Amino acid sequence: MTTAALELLDRVGLPDLSMRRLATELEVQPSALYWHFPSKQVLLAAVADRILETVPDAAADVRLAAVAAAIRDALLAYRDGAEVVMSTYAMRLGARRAQDALQAALGDAEPALADAVFEFILGHATLLQQRMHAQSVGAAPDAGPDPTSGLDEVFDAGIRAFDPLSAARRPA
Amino acid sequence: MTTAALELLDRVGLPDLSMRRLATELEVQPSALYWHFPSKQVLLAAVADRILETVPDAAADVRLAAVAAAIRDALLAYRDGAEVVMSTYAMRLGARRAQDALQAALGDAEPALADAVFEFILGHATLLQQRMHAQSVGAAPDAGPDPTSGLDEVFDAGIRAFDPLSAARRPA
DNA sequence: ACCTGAACACCGTTCAAGT
DNA sequence: ACCTGAACACCGTTCAAGT
Numbered sequence: 001m002t003t004a005a006l007e008l009l010d011r012v013g014l015p016d017l018s019m020r021r022l023a024t025e026l027e028v029q030p031s032a033l034y035w036h037f038p039s040k041q042v043l044l045a046a047v048a049d050r051i052l053e054t055v056p057d058a059a060a061d062v063r064l065a066a067v068a069a070a071i072r073d074a075l076l077a078y079r080d081g082a083e084v085v086m087s088t089y090a091m092r093l094g095a096r097r098a099q100d101a102l103q104a105a106l107g108d109a110e111p112a113l114a115d116a117v118f119e120f121i122l123g124h125a126t127l128l129q130q131r132m133h134a135q136s137v138g139a140a141p142d143a144g145p146d147p148t149s150g151l152d153e154v155f156d157a158g159i160r161a162f163d164p165l166s167a168a169r170r171p172a
Numbered sequence: 173m174t175t176a177a178l179e180l181l182d183r184v185g186l187p188d189l190s191m192r193r194l195a196t197e198l199e200v201q202p203s204a205l206y207w208h209f210p211s212k213q214v215l216l217a218a219v220a221d222r223i224l225e226t227v228p229d230a231a232a233d234v235r236l237a238a239v240a241a242a243i244r245d246a247l248l249a250y251r252d253g254a255e256v257v258m259s260t261y262a263m264r265l266g267a268r269r270a271q272d273a274l275q276a277a278l279g280d281a282e283p284a285l286a287d288a289v290f291e292f293i294l295g296h297a298t299l300l301q302q303r304m305h306a307q308s309v310g311a312a313p314d315a316g317p318d319p320t321s322g323l324d325e326v327f328d329a330g331i332r333a334f335d336p337l338s339a340a341r342r343p344a
Numbered sequence: 345a346c347c348t349g350a351a352c353a354c355c356g357t358t359c360a361a362g363t
Numbered sequence: 364a365c366c367t368g369a370a371c372a373c374c375g376t377t378c379a380a381g382t
Contacts, residue, residue: 019356031358032366040356089299090306116292116330123295124288127261134262158288162333191375203377204347212375 001026001036002046006078009047013133014080019043041088048085049094051078057097058104064163065156067105068121071098072155075125080133082125089122109164117162124155173198173208174218178250181219185305186252191215213260220257221266223250229269230276236335237328239277240293243270244327247297252305254297261294281336289334296327 008025009017019040023030037043054077055070056062075082089095095118103114128151180197181189191212195202209215226249227242228234247254261267267290275286300323 018354020354029367030356031368034357035365086295086298087302090302110329112326112329113333115326116296116333119295119299119326120288120292120330121295122299123258123291123293126258126298127291127294130259130262154284154287154291157282157284158292158334161285161288162330190373192373201348202375203349206376207346 001033002043002050005043005047006050009080009084010078012079014083044084045088045093048088051075051081051085052094052098055098055101058100060104060107062101062105063165064102064105064117065159067101068117068155068159068162071102071118071121072125074098075122076129080129082122082129086122086126106162106164113162117159120158120162124158173205174215174222177215177219178222181252181256182250184251186255216256217260217265220260223247223253223257224266224270227270227273230272232276232279234273234277235337236274236277236289237331239273240289240327240331240334243274243290243293244297246270247294248301252301254294254301258294258298278334278336285334289331292330292334296330 004025005017005022008022012021019033020030023033026032033043037046052071052074054074055067075085078084085095099114099118102117103111106114106117176197177189177194180194184193191205192202195205198204205215209218224243224246226246227239247257250256257267271286271290274289275283278286278289
């Protein structure tokens with residue numbers, strides 16, 4: 001059932017992912033969904049876990065850039081994926097794995113940094129998908145030629161700043 | 173009218189900020205709002221600009237940490253402020269000012285870095301407000317003692333990583 | 345110029361009742 | 364155990380009509 005929700009999300013986007021529409025998709029009455037999930041929010045949390053499912057488990061010898069890209073790609077693999085993860089982050093059942101993977105890649109750096117990297121990735125992916133949606137709707141007020149150009153540039157610049165191997169960090 | 177929306181947002185939160193409720197607040201029929209704004213999304217974009225209004229204009233001699241903190245504080249000043257800015261970022265009328273201020277503080281560093289910092293701040297503030305809301309509702313599944321403890325630690329760690337003055341950057 | 349009244353096509357959620 | 368039917372209290376948006 002989270003599979004159907006995931007597929008519907010990718011097809012219609014988060015604003016149009018309603019319980020009623022999902023029920024129609026499953027050829028069931030809307031109220032039937034509430035036997036399986038207590039609320040839409042819990043349903044979305046399960047969907048968020050599915051989205052982050054593909055990020056590999058924590059490993060010590062992986063570069064930060066690789067882990068960060070894997071998380072970003074997982075978020076971008078479904079329409080509005082980043083926003084779904086973000087909106088259900090409070091009850092992080094599956095976000096922990098992603099953060100553990102980042103922590104492992106950062107090695108002995110302060111733990112707060114892993115959280116900061118995760119927040120950057122989520123912010124980046126959410127804004128990117130936001131722009132994609134805005135462009136598909138049409139109305140670009142000042143009309144930059146391509147909203148997703150410079151995509152990787154910004155992401156790479158961010159990850160480079162976070163990576164302890166790409167710069168000498170100050171001792172204190 | 174954006175003032176009333178801003179006040180209502182802060183009182184009831186984004187999920188309960190409806191056009192009908194705002195109309196009631198203004199003692200007007202819901203349809204009256206559509207003479208002033210073509211849609212709820214445009215109304216929210218105007219609210220987002222108001223939220224970022226207080227961040228100071230770009231200045232060359234300001235430390236990154238100061239600008240970043242000013243933007244974060246502006247986002248946190250109203251309930252769900254970060255999410256509002258994020259959801260209307262595509263039509264960035266007021267987000268440009270914030271990004272220009274970051275660019276100025278970063279000096280001659282690559283421009284993509286300013287965007288990355290802004291994305292980090294937005295991600296950080298959104299997740300923080302998400303946790304605040306989840307905690308007020310009650311249900312903390314694994315119950316970390318205080319969801320906002322380590323607030324500044326994560327933020328500071330992120331900004332320190334971005335600040336060219338806090339670490340020697342590699343030449344390439 | 346600015347607002348009302350009424351309608352249209354939707355929401356999430358609950359709950360008795362069915363099988 | 365799993366679903367239906369019907370209801371409750373809402374949404375955003377449009378549009379003729381009023382002043």
